[in-house]
Amino acid sequence: MIVKNRTVPIRVLQDKALLDRLPKNHKKYPTILENYKTFNTGHLGEKNIDYYLEILPEKDYFIFHGLRLEYKSQHFQIDTLILTSNFALILEVKTIKGTLFFDTKFKQMIQILDGKKKGYPYPITQVNRQKELLRKWMEEHNIKSYPMEGLVVISRQSTILDTNAEDNSIYEIVIHASNLLERINDFHQIYKKKIFSTPQMKKMSDLLLNAHTPLYNNILQLYDIDQNELIRGVQCPSCESYPMNYKNRYWYCAKCSYKSNSSFRKAIYEYFLLIEPTISNQACRKFLLINSPKSSRYFLKSMELKTTGSGRFIKYKMPNNIDEEFLV
Numbered sequence: 001m002i003v004k005n006r007t008v009p010i011r012v013l014q015d016k017a018l019l020d021r022l023p024k025n026h027k028k029y030p031t032i033l034e035n036y037k038t039f040n041t042g043h044l045g046e047k048n049i050d051y052y053l054e055i056l057p058e059k060d061y062f063i064f065h066g067l068r069l070e071y072k073s074q075h076f077q078i079d080t081l082i083l084t085s086n087f088a089l090i091l092e093v094k095t096i097k098g099t100l101f102f103d104t105k106f107k108q109m110i111q112i113l114d115g116k117k118k119g120y121p122y123p124i125t126q127v128n129r130q131k132e133l134l135r136k137w138m139e140e141h142n143i144k145s146y147p148m149e150g151l152v153v154i155s156r157q158s159t160i161l162d163t164n165a166e167d168n169s170i171y172e173i174v175i176h177a178s179n180l181l182e183r184i185n186d187f188h189q190i191y192k193k194k195i196f197s198t199p200q201m202k203k204m205s206d207l208l209l210n211a212h213t214p215l216y217n218n219i220l221q222l223y224d225i226d227q228n229e230l231i232r233g234v235q236c237p238s239c240e241s242y243p244m245n246y247k248n249r250y251w252y253c254a255k256c257s258y259k260s261n262s263s264f265r266k267a268i269y270e271y272f273l274l275i276e277p278t279i280s281n282q283a284c285r286k287f288l289l290i291n292s293p294k295s296s297r298y299f300l301k302s303m304e305l306k307t308t309g310s311g312r313f314i315k316y317k318m319p320n321n322i323d324e325e326f327l328v
Contacts, residue, residue, distance in 0.1 A: 001058045003205045004212065006047060006065035006080075007321050010273070012039045014219040017270040020240075021230045028223050045095020045155035046079055049177045053080070056184070059198075060084060062205045069211050071137045077215070078130055081208075082184070085201060087147040087191040089184065090134065092127045093177075095155045096120075102163040102170055123152040124173055141207060147191045153177050214320065216277060227275055233289040234267045243289050264288060264299045272318035278308065280315050 015036035022029055046065070053063060062083040068075060080091040094100070098113030107122040127150035135148060152174045154161065163170050175183055196204065220227055233243025234251055238258035244251040251263045271279050271287050279287075284296045305316040 001062060002065070003062050003209055004064040004067055006050065009039060009043055009066065010214060010322075011217060011219075012036065012043055013269075013322055014217060014273045015039065017273040018219060018223070018225075020235060021270060021274060022225075023231070026229070028225060032223065042093075042095050046093045048095070048155040049080065049091065049093060049153055049180060052177060052180045053082075055181060062201055064205075064208060067208065068213050068215060069134070069137055069208070070213055071133050071140065074133065075213065075215070076130055076133045078134070081134075083201060083205065084188075085194045085196045085198070087149060087187055087195075088134070089187065090127055090130050090148070090150040091153050091180075092123050092130070092150065093153045093155055094123060096159060097156065099160040099162055100154065102161070102165065102174060104163060104165045104170065124170070127152060127173070137211075141211075143204060143207075144195070146195055149187055151175055151180070151183060153180060219274060230274060232287055234263050237263055237266075246288075246290055246295065265303060268299065268303065269322050273322070277318035278315040281312075284316075 015032055018032050019029070019036060022032070053061075056063075064078070064081040064083075066077065066079065067081050068077040070076075078090055079093045082089040082091070094109075096111050098111055101110040101112060102122075102124070103110060107125055109120040109122055111118045111120065131148050131150050135146075138146060150173070153176075154174065155177050157176055157178055159176075161174060161176075163174075165171075172183075231242050234246075235242050236244050236253035236256060236258050237260065239253060239256040241253060241255045244253050244258075244260075244263055246252075246264075249261060251260045252258070267288055268279065268284065271283070275283075275287075279300070281293050281296045281300070284300060285291065285293065288296070288299070290296060300316045303316075303319075305319060308315050308317060
């Protein structure tokens with residue numbers, strides 16, 4: 001069963017929000033666009049392996065996508081974690097074109113594409129670190145010793161794999177996504193002893209899910225952008241111009257005459273992603289370019305957001321998962 005669904009990473013959403021809220025001639029725009037494409041490609045690559053995981057029997061597998069845990073002030077994120085009653089499996093997914101050369105001497109992964117070389121962190125080291133931290137996290141939470149494996153999964157079947165390894169061990173760790181089910185079956189042949197019962201698995205899954213801590217970047221600080229550089233107002237979904245005008249319970253675009261009663265949702269999501277994960281009525285009015293506290297309160301309440309504080313000090317919280325419709 002899917003315990004934690006794969007969602008669009010916050011970093012992808014933040015870069016997308018910045019691209020929509022900055023003029024296209026902004027000096028940081030090309031860098032943000034490149035980063036957005038890179039992170040979004042990685043996300044789409046991770047989704048590619050879901051095709052194979054969907055074949056696994058639901059009752060025997062507990063699957064977590066994008067799980068981020070903390071152990072002694074160290075955060076670590078796992079692309080995909082698969083729990084069975086016999087063993088745990090960590091998947092580090094890579095979506096890279098061309099040829100990937102795994103240098104076992106210098107512990108580096110090198111991409112060779114169009115005659116150019118680019119170095120990346122060694123994913124086998126990444127997987128080993130995740131295994132060690134997850135093992136320690138489980139010990140800290142009184143989960144008994146549990147066999148743990150890790151795989152580096154290359155999502156593109158067209159990516160060529162090469163190495164200078166003198167033994168065959170690397171071929172058992174680095175695989176194409178099409179070989180994933182075969183490797184999972186291999187682990188079942190190795191680990192035949194059942195460690196946990198189904199109720200114990202569910203308890204462990206709940207523990208992991210409750211411990212998940214999503215990463216929230218201060219994206220403006222990361223790019224050294226002042227919030228006053230952001231375009232304010234509600235963007236027209238039809239012609240993408242700013243700002244739409246609110247009157248008679250509808251948002252109107254003066255440029256293309258588009259009419260909507262929900263365009264404000266995207267703007268409020270963008271506030272959460274770009275400025276801070278809570279918003280007040282006053283901040284909402286300022287960002288949406290409206291004057292009515294009553295209208296602002298209606299917009300925020302209609303999104304069914306959790307709140308903190310009360311009265312005029314009430315603030316509305318960013319949801320854990322922002323709708324993927326935001327990316328449209």
